[in-house]
């Protein structure tokens with residue numbers, strides 16, 4: 154049977170994995186980690202419900218871990234086929250995946266020392282070495298270039314404008330009258346260019362060529378609109394208040410791109426006198442490499458961002474910016490007062506930011522602010538929604554620090570923007586499946602698409618298989 158099967162990011166935002174089967178050939182689109190609630194994270198430890206040997210290729214839409222972070226696990230289960238990605242995504246994966254393996258080893262070692270895991274010994278999902286093995290499978294392909302990924306399955310990437318290197322995966326399958334076009338959006342970038350945006354243009358249109366037969370569409374912000382106001386004044390006020398109290402600022406942020414954006418924004422705010430010059434700690438082992446990739450791909454950024462890069466040059470040269478690579482350097486930040494700490498993961502779902510939150514949340518002088526989507530069940534969402542105390546490494550931690558969130562930094566199109574993009578389609582797909590959204594969000598977007606466009610649309614469910622006709 155020709156089909157699509159949703160192995161992740163269905164009923165939930167993380168774990169993107171979609172299996173495309175055509176004439177008995179199988180291609181996995183994205184290979185992401187589940188993050189957030191334990192019921193989802195435990196799925197990372199289960200083998201896929203399809204024999205790994207039957208998957209001929211993997212196609213990655215972009216480098217975020219919820220789209221790539223399961224790859225080393227797949228490789229360990231015996232997958233040895235090619236992994237197709239844009240050049241930017243492949244370069245970022247070379248930074249993100251080994252870092253993910255290293256952090257999982259650090260976390261397992263921490264749990265074993267603290268005896269805070271239900272498992273003895275606590276094991277990493279995969280190691281840095283597993284991730285390095287996986288990188289050998291990456292096959293970078295140029296945008297808009299048709300590439301055969303399996304017999305009868307051809308891929309073209311179009312720019313999705315979500316993060317550096319992000320693409321839609323546009324497949325042509327079959328031949329003659331039975332040819333079908335199947336598009337996976339991955340994560341769709343912003344159409345409006347707000348003050349917190351950095352990419353040069355919105356997502357590509359897919360209205361050239363044959364009509365799209367099936368669309369697999371993300372729905373993260375399917376029930377919301379992003380605020381349009383410039384976040385800088387409110388951010389400056391919150392940061393100033395915390396520093397005046399003698400406190401510090403902790404910002405959980407994706408280590409790739411979001412961290413670099415924030416770094417340039419904070420630099421600009423310091424130079425403009427909006428906030429004082431205080432030390433900035435980038436507590437992420439991969440930040441240096443990611444900055445180099447960011448600076449190599451400046452062509453993807455919009456003019457204001459390029460102007461900032463021309464003006465301030467490489468953050469490696471800036472004074473009072475510290476890249477903390479080793480666990481010892483990370484721990485030493487505990488002794489620094491009146492500083493800004495940017496650390497991953499962005500949803501506080503793991504990684505070094507947990508240690509900073511455990512250390513700084515109990516002090517009311519401090520400020521913790523969020524700059525991205527917080528998936529339900531993640532520590533980030535619990536803190537943002539006012540839970541107090543929160544559990545970090547199984548220990549209750551009182552939340553006395555000031556908590557703030559700035560939605561403007563989102564790299565996802567909101568509901569209006571998604572509808573605007575869908576209106577560029579030359580005709581309605583036979584069916585649109587909504588993935589990568591919480592159930593409320595997917596349902597709200599499905600209702601709007603049905604009502605406003607009259608399309609056949611369904612939220613996808615985990616492990617559901619749908620026929621392609």
Ligand SMILES: [Zn+2]
Pocket residue numbers: 215217220315340
């Ligand atoms: Zn993403």
